[in-house]
Amino acid sequence: xxxxxxxxxxxxxxxxxxxxxxxxxxxxxxxxxQSSAGIYSWLPLGFKVMKKIERIVREEQDRVGVQEILMPxxxxxxxxxxxxxxxxxxxEMLRIKxxxxxxxxxxxxxxxxxxxxFRSSIKSYKSLPQLLYHIQWKFRDELRPRFGIMxxxxxxxxxxxxxxxxxxxxxxxxxxxFLSYLKTFKRLNLSAIPxxxxxxxxxxxxxxxxIILADTGESKIYTxxxxxxxxSSSTMIEKSSLNDLRNQYEKFYSVTDEKFNKEEFxxxxxxxxxxxxxxxxxxxxxxxxDKYSKPMNATVDFNGKKEFVKMGSxxxxxSRLVGAIIEAKYNYNDEIMKxxxxxxxxxxxxxxxxxxxxxxxLDKSNKIFEYLxxxxxxxxxxxxxxxxxxxxxxxxxxxxxxxxxxxxxxxxSLLEFKEVDGETQKLNIDEIASQISKAKSN
Amino acid sequence: xxxxxxxxxxxxxxxxxxxxxxxxxxxxxxxxxQSSAGIYSWLPLGFKVMKKIERIVREEQDRVGVQEILMPxxxxxxxxxxxxxxxxxxxEMLRIKxxxxxxxxxxxxxxxxxxxxFRSSIKSYKSLPQLLYHIQWKFRDELRPRFGIMxxxxxxxxxxxxxxxxxxxxxxxxxxxFLSYLKTFKRLNLSAIPxxxxxxxxxxxxxxxxIILADTGESKIYTxxxxxxxxSSSTMIEKSSLNDLRNQYEKFYSVTDEKFNKEEFxxxxxxxxxxxxxxxxxxxxxxxxDKYSKPMNATVDFNGKKEFVKMGSxxxxxSRLVGAIIEAKYNYNDEIMKxxxxxxxxxxxxxxxxxxxxxxxLDKSNKIFEYLxxxxxxxxxxxxxxxxxxxxxxxxxxxxxxxxxxxxxxxxSLLEFKEVDGETQKLNIDEIASQISKAKSN
Numbered sequence: 059x060x061x062x063x064x065x066x067x068x069x070x071x072x073x074x075x076x077x078x079x080x081x082x083x084x085x086x087x088x089x090x091x092q093s094s095a096g097i098y099s100w101l102p103l104g105f106k107v108m109k110k111i112e113r114i115v116r117e118e119q120d121r122v123g124v125q126e127i128l129m130p131x132x133x134x135x136x137x138x139x140x141x142x143x144x145x146x147x148x149x150e151m152l153r154i155k156x157x158x159x160x161x162x163x164x165x166x167x168x169x170x171x172x173x174x175x176f177r178s179s180i181k182s183y184k185s186l187p188q189l190l191y192h193i194q195w196k197f198r199d200e201l202r203p204r205f206g207i208m209x210x211x212x213x214x215x216x217x218x219x220x221x222x223x224x225x226x227x228x229x230x231x232x233x234x235x236f237l238s239y240l241k242t243f244k245r246l247n248l249s250a251i252p253x254x255x256x257x258x259x260x261x262x263x264x265x266x267x268x269i270i271l272a273d274t275g276e277s278k279i280y281t282x283x284x285x286x287x288x289x290s291s292s293t294m295i296e297k298s299s300l301n302d303l304r305n306q307y308e309k310f311y312s313v314t315d316e317k318f319n320k321e322e323f324x325x326x327x328x329x330x331x332x333x334x335x336x337x338x339x340x341x342x343x344x345x346x347x348d349k350y351s352k353p354m355n356a357t358v359d360f361n362g363k364k365e366f367v368k369m370g371s372x373x374x375x376x377s378r379l380v381g382a383i384i385e386a387k388y389n390y391n392d393e394i395m396k397x398x399x400x401x402x403x404x405x406x407x408x409x410x411x412x413x414x415x416x417x418x419x420l421d422k423s424n425k426i427f428e429y430l431x432x433x434x435x436x437x438x439x440x441x442x443x444x445x446x447x448x449x450x451x452x453x454x455x456x457x458x459x460x461x462x463x464x465x466x467x468x469x470x471s472l473l474e475f476k477e478v479d480g481e482t483q484k485l486n487i488d489e490i491a492s493q494i495s496k497a498k499s500n
Numbered sequence: 501x502x503x504x505x506x507x508x509x510x511x512x513x514x515x516x517x518x519x520x521x522x523x524x525x526x527x528x529x530x531x532x533x534q535s536s537a538g539i540y541s542w543l544p545l546g547f548k549v550m551k552k553i554e555r556i557v558r559e560e561q562d563r564v565g566v567q568e569i570l571m572p573x574x575x576x577x578x579x580x581x582x583x584x585x586x587x588x589x590x591x592e593m594l595r596i597k598x599x600x601x602x603x604x605x606x607x608x609x610x611x612x613x614x615x616x617x618f619r620s621s622i623k624s625y626k627s628l629p630q631l632l633y634h635i636q637w638k639f640r641d642e643l644r645p646r647f648g649i650m651x652x653x654x655x656x657x658x659x660x661x662x663x664x665x666x667x668x669x670x671x672x673x674x675x676x677x678f679l680s681y682l683k684t685f686k687r688l689n690l691s692a693i694p695x696x697x698x699x700x701x702x703x704x705x706x707x708x709x710x711i712i713l714a715d716t717g718e719s720k721i722y723t724x725x726x727x728x729x730x731x732s733s734s735t736m737i738e739k740s741s742l743n744d745l746r747n748q749y750e751k752f753y754s755v756t757d758e759k760f761n762k763e764e765f766x767x768x769x770x771x772x773x774x775x776x777x778x779x780x781x782x783x784x785x786x787x788x789x790d791k792y793s794k795p796m797n798a799t800v801d802f803n804g805k806k807e808f809v810k811m812g813s814x815x816x817x818x819s820r821l822v823g824a825i826i827e828a829k830y831n832y833n834d835e836i837m838k839x840x841x842x843x844x845x846x847x848x849x850x851x852x853x854x855x856x857x858x859x860x861x862l863d864k865s866n867k868i869f870e871y872l873x874x875x876x877x878x879x880x881x882x883x884x885x886x887x888x889x890x891x892x893x894x895x896x897x898x899x900x901x902x903x904x905x906x907x908x909x910x911x912x913s914l915l916e917f918k919e920v921d922g923e924t925q926k927l928n929i930d931e932i933a934s935q936i937s938k939a940k941s942n
């Protein structure tokens with residue numbers, strides 16, 4: 059792929075309307091383009107990152123046995139009246155009248171709709187548990203959308219729902235998501251910590267937010283630093299193993315603002331381990347029992363009796379994660395972005411110095427490109443006639459983790475290779491390919 | 501995957517509200533569920549088919565060099581006023597006022613938005629051609645939604661857009677899509693024929709519909725049967741090769757209703773080759789020059805002059821194809837559906853006869869499942885206690901192309917294996933796996 063032919067509209071300067079780094083950078087390197095207040099188009103660079111995040115989220119849902127469905131964006135108001143949330147939701151809900159004057163809305167979340175699907179499909183407790191998820195666009199009509207795709211109106215989200223017979227079974231489902239979220243964020247190279255949280259308009263009495271640390275975060279958090287040491291790598295999808303994991307986390311004080319209690323914090327966390335900082339919410343899980351199943355009459359037959367199913371819901375902000383990763387990974391000192399290789403738009407940038415009437419560096423780049431392709435490494439060649447330092451500066455912002463620079467210093471079979479934030483090495487193409495492949499397989 | 505644990509809500513009978521086979525079958529076997537008039541949720545079986553279709557559509561777009569982006573569902577009315585279509589579009593456009601009382605709409609198509617993205621990003625003719633696509637939900641507020649997902653309100657569509665400097669370049673882009681559409685439908689095992697068509701509200705003067713034959717189709721078509729013989733397999737993505745292909749097709753009379761001229765039809769098609777029948781539109785491509793670039797002022801710099809770019813647009817109805825494939829492939833005589841293996845929700849159904857207190861057939865099924873998994877064959881086991889003939893009838897409707905039946909007749913290592921519409925063979929598991937793998941790789 060040639061840079062000159064790709065649709066990557068780079069801006070010369072940071073856009074003044076953007077206040078935080080992710081918003082600035084995504085506009086600057088042409089990942090997104092605003093189409094109206096709080097509504098964005100995803101251009102190829104941003105789209106590729108978001109799709110890779112989506113794929114990881116999907117794989118980790120599938121791994122714990124959640125089945126994928128897809129609910130529509132436009133819902134009828136009827137089911138929201140059944141649950142009692144139609145009035146409660148306020149102006150953040152985008153309300154619509156169709157041509158027949160029916161009251162519709164753009165779904166901000168899907169508890170009602172999935173409960174309606176469940177109750178008309180599942181009759182017996184023998185079909186439980188049912189774990190369903192979908193990845194779909196949502197709309198929340200924020201009064202003041204800001205921070206680019208971090209607090210926008212139309213956003214892409216994975217939301218999952220669990221249906222169980224008993225509280226005990228439901229906690230098992232809850233814990234499966236707890237584990238799958240840890241694994242998801244780890245694959246995105248993020249340290250996300252689960253924190254006891256308020257349930258807000260979703261309801262219920264058990265909830266965790268998954269938060270990554272970032273100074274630009276909107277959530278204030280209070281935690282015991284030792285929570286970062288908890289290891290879930292040997293946890294199995296099995297009741298007691300999952301309980302152990304939850305217990306390991308819950309040994310440590312770790313809450314968001316709304317749950318904060320100064321006295322308790324200081325009592326339970328030795329001062330050297332206290333951390334109060336800001337973070338970004340990237341996931342949120344809820345257990346709310348029969349909050350929706352009761353008003354909406356979602357029951358299963360159990361020994362001749364109708365039992366209301368026990369439900370939970372589980373969200374990950376897929377589009378928001380693109381911004382969250384930038385907030386977590388951007389290096390302000392050196393003005394360098396470095397995507398985790400698992401979600402980078404390309405694996406490697408090939409940056410040749412190109413002078414008029416001399417295509418030898420471009421030819422060399424093409425050969426390297428073709429070779430990397432055979433190794434399943436996705437590269438982009440900067441074939442523009444910008445000078446080399448402008449090119450490198452541009453790619454430092456784009457954030458592809460590996461660069462091959464083909465300049466005057468290139469001699470013989472050794473190439474200038476570097477990680478975007480590292481030192482230049484002289485390596486041959488085989489060594490480069492194996493270094494990148496190794497990083498990709500981790 | 502066990503049938504009893506999957507979310508596949510089967511209905512006992514055909515739903516009376518459904519008039520055509522695809523609608524009946526999709527409700528009957530739990531592929532979709534209506535959530536409101538003309539709006540559906542996709543349950544796991546339907547979702548898997550749609551995702552596989554989406555993947556093929558995507559791969560064939562990528563192959564001709566189209567770049568993927570993603571535009572939002574909610575658009576501002578401003579750009580539609582610029583193009584002049586805001587009033588024209590009528591009541592099919594779902595119009596929305598947000599909380600700030602701004603006029604928004606749910607995009608029924610994206611010519612305006614993509615033109616806006618283009619004009620603010622690309623300045624020079626050197627960056628042309630630009631071919632962009634996205635796969636996104638659209639909404640058309642049909643007065644009478646019907647036929648399930650075939651004529652619904654919220655639907656999933658691939659729409660692509662081309663931007664070129666000259667008409668000649670633009671025809672080249674048009675022809676790339678022409679070829680990629682033929683290849684896409686071929687991979688879906690559909691004979692789709694390109695037909696000269698009216699341009700309707702999109703505009704322009706060159707357009708082809710891609711139509712598959714089906715008695716339940718809404719389009720009346722008139723064609724020369726010899727058009728089915730045209731072969732695109734050796735066509736290259738290169739101007740003259742693509743022109744040849746177009747010429748080969750255009751030798752044969754082939755039009756939809758609006759373009760039909762009886763005299764011309766009878767003059768140019770010998771009576772033995774005349775075919776007038778019904779079909780389903782599965783794709784539609786348009787060339788419309790500067791219809792949008794002019795009013796919206798989308799230009800590139802060419803030798804110091806501003807030139808309006810020449811545009812085309814190219815749609816495939818991804819969700820509609822799920823229904824279209826059923827209309828094309830359902831066998832009414834035997835009441836059997838057979839999905840092309842490329843889009844089937846599973847590759848193989850394992851159907852054991854299960855009697856109380858005897859788990860031997862289920863054990864056997866589990867082993868077969870695990871073995872097939874090692875061969876990358878995705879199977880589902882019907883672990884329910886229904887009788888075997890009910891199970892087979894159910895799977896004949898679900899339409900997974902291969903069945904392994906484990907009943908009393910199973911002896912030694914030979915298994916009863918059949919294509920859903922074929923004769924039973926006795927084969928060992930290796931032979932079965934290689935037969936399925938061979939079909940998948942075609």
